Amino acid sequence: MPVVNFEYYDLISLLGMDxxxxxxxxxxxxIGVSVERVEGNxxxxxxxxxxxxxxSVEGMARALRAFFGIEKGLKKYDVKPPKIxxxxxxxxxxxxxxxxxxxxxxxxxxxxxxASLMEVQEKLHFSVGKNRKKMAIxxxxxxxxxxxxxxxxxxxxxxxxxxxxxEEEMDxxxxxxxxxxxxxxxxxxxxxxFYPIILDKNGNVLSFPPIINGQLTxxxxxxxxxxxxxxxxxxxxVMDALNIISTSIAERGGKLEQVEIIGQEKIVTPDLTPRxxxxxxxxxxxxxNIGEEKEIIEALLRMGHDVSVEGEKIKxxxxxxxxxxxxxxxxxxxxxxxxxxxxxxxxxxxxMTFGSSFDYNRIHHTMIGLGFNEVVTxxxxxxxxxFEKMEMEGEAAEIANxxxxxxxxxxxxxxxSLLEILSKNxxxxxxxxxxxxxxxxxxxxxxxxxxxxxxxxKIDARAGFTECKSIVEAILRNLGYKLDVEEKKxxxxxxxxxxxxxxxGNEVGYFGExxxxxxxxxxxxxxxxxxEIDLSLLPAK
Numbered sequence: 122m123p124v125v126n127f128e129y130y131d132l133i134s135l136l137g138m139d140x141x142x143x144x145x146x147x148x149x150x151x152i153g154v155s156v157e158r159v160e161g162n163x164x165x166x167x168x169x170x171x172x173x174x175x176x177s178v179e180g181m182a183r184a185l186r187a188f189f190g191i192e193k194g195l196k197k198y199d200v201k202p203p204k205i206x207x208x209x210x211x212x213x214x215x216x217x218x219x220x221x222x223x224x225x226x227x228x229x230x231x232x233x234x235x236a237s238l239m240e241v242q243e244k245l246h247f248s249v250g251k252n253r254k255k256m257a258i259x260x261x262x263x264x265x266x267x268x269x270x271x272x273x274x275x276x277x278x279x280x281x282x283x284x285x286x287x288e289e290e291m292d293x294x295x296x297x298x299x300x301x302x303x304x305x306x307x308x309x310x311x312x313x314x315f316y317p318i319i320l321d322k323n324g325n326v327l328s329f330p331p332i333i334n335g336q337l338t339x340x341x342x343x344x345x346x347x348x349x350x351x352x353x354x355x356x357x358x359v360m361d362a363l364n365i366i367s368t369s370i371a372e373r374g375g376k377l378e379q380v381e382i383i384g385q386e387k388i389v390t391p392d393l394t395p396r397x398x399x400x401x402x403x404x405x406x407x408x409x410n411i412g413e414e415k416e417i418i419e420a421l422l423r424m425g426h427d428v429s430v431e432g433e434k435i436k437x438x439x440x441x442x443x444x445x446x447x448x449x450x451x452x453x454x455x456x457x458x459x460x461x462x463x464x465x466x467x468x469x470x471x472x473m474t475f476g477s478s479f480d481y482n483r484i485h486h487t488m489i490g491l492g493f494n495e496v497v498t499x500x501x502x503x504x505x506x507x508f509e510k511m512e513m514e515g516e517a518a519e520i521a522n523x524x525x526x527x528x529x530x531x532x533x534x535x536x537x538s539l540l541e542i543l544s545k546n547x548x549x550x551x552x553x554x555x556x557x558x559x560x561x562x563x564x565x566x567x568x569x570x571x572x573x574x575x576x577x578x579k580i581d582a583r584a585g586f587t588e589c590k591s592i593v594e595a596i597l598r599n600l601g602y603k604l605d606v607e608e609k610k611x612x613x614x615x616x617x618x619x620x621x622x623x624x625x626g627n628e629v630g631y632f633g634e635x636x637x638x639x640x641x642x643x644x645x646x647x648x649x650x651x652x653e654i655d656l657s658l659l660p661a662k
Contacts, residue, residue, distance in 0.1 A: 122170060123247065125181065176244040193422040195427040195439070207382050218354065220359070221359050224377075226375065256355060257331030259328040263347055274318070398437050398449065420459030490599075510643060514612075531561070540639075552581035556575065589650035609621045611633070615636050618633045632652035
């Protein structure tokens with residue numbers, strides 16, 4: 122998880138209240154972060170990925186002011202209407218179509234602000250931007266250039282400029298080959314005929330996104346007016362990042378000014394209009410068992426929200442930089458934090474029930490005895506991994522508003538993730554054999570059902586069907602079952618070397634040799650055997 126570093130005294134000055142270091146360290150975790158390290162006056166705070174608005178000391182101070190009751194409710198900024206424009210040409214549509222901008226005037230470029238700007242940029246690039254793929258930020262000395270600006274695509278040899286940190290002019294291809302940032306991020310522009318560029322009205326280069334800014338607009342201690350551009354392939358990521366970084370600078374006293382973006386449509390950025398969401402009081406009480414409505418309202422105010430009560434519902438107005446609020450349950454979580462976890466009483470269940478579960482300890486002991494190492498992988502996956510690489514067709518439960526395509530569905534099998542782990546361990550010696558016990562979601566008769574599976578894979582030059590059958594027999598024998606097998610056709614396995622696992626006439630799993638083309642899809646080079654067993658179908662013992 123990302124870690125934010127800042128000086129204690131800088132936070133105190135932004136906070137507007139005196140609080141001893143020991144007390145601050147004790148209270149900061151109450152807003153849902155973790156103190157990673159304290160060295161002298163420097164604090165390192167670990168922030169959960171769902172709260173990118175806390176990835177700067179300014180964002181942290183804003184949240185703490187509300188939480189400590191210094192400035193409760195929704196923070197409002199005086200945003201001036203746009204005076205400048207960015208003209209967007211169609212030539213960027215295929216490579217990096219979205220852009221947003223802001224101007225922050227009358228900024229005092231202190232050491233603390235420079236350090237914070239560099240850090241929040243880096244953290245946002247990594248978290249929201251997915252290492253600049255979804256969005257990248259440029260910060261410029263506004264007084265060095267002349268608006269209006271143009272955002273367009275150009276051929277790599279068409280334009281030369283001096284990139285940040287260099288002294289000689291380079292064209293775009295030279296930057297990708299010679300500049301350290303160009304080498305690092307060149308893959309983001311691979312395969313594109315045109316590269317994105319931002320120019321002022323005189324043809325001066327502000328930025329070659331997502332690679333590097335121009336040296337001309339480098340921010341110095343003499344900078345007083347800042348221009349921010351955010352470009353990307355994901356509209357929501359671009360807008361969210363601009364809201365976060367522009368309000369962070371405004372926390373230092375800068376005056377925010379919007380920018381008009383003129384493309385296929387006209388938009389004005391940043392848009393800090395508060396978002397709205399309703400949540401039922403009974404829904405909150407059911408989950409948190411908080412009795413008083415005034416306690417709920419106070420908790421929301423302490424989390425930086427404005428509130429209005431409308432009958433049995435509470436309308437919450439939350440900030441444009443709170444990108445984590447997607448569902449009423451997110452507001453319930455904020456209420457729990459604002460109310461204080463320490464205030465919740467520990468209670469025993471109202472009714473005592475006794476259930477039985479599968480003997481998972483025996484499974485793990487069995488797998489370890491057979492020489493397998495346990496792994497744990499994510500339950501969310503991608504169509505590419507679950508279907509394309511496995512050469513399968515099917516359907517999966519899709520995630521609404523996924524952060525990335527690689528995390529857009531719930532997995533239907535454990536095997537793709539196990540093969541991916543083998544792929545990442547190609548440099549290690551063979552044989553390698555790993556297993557996992559985990560949940561998948563499969564569609565049966567148009568209904569999504571959650572199932573607990575046991576799956577294992579082995580990669581070795583001599584791995585084959587007979588060995589895989591022996592492994593499966595040993596597992597089930599140790600669990601107290603005797604299996605039958607039937608030949609099975611499976612698109613991921615070699616035909617004739619894949620079989621059903623049959624118990625009491627029911628299919629409970631399958632095993633066999635993975636097809637060479639699937640092995641190649643995961644960039645593996647040796648035979649792989651695999652099995653997967655539906656533990657929920659095993660008869661009770």
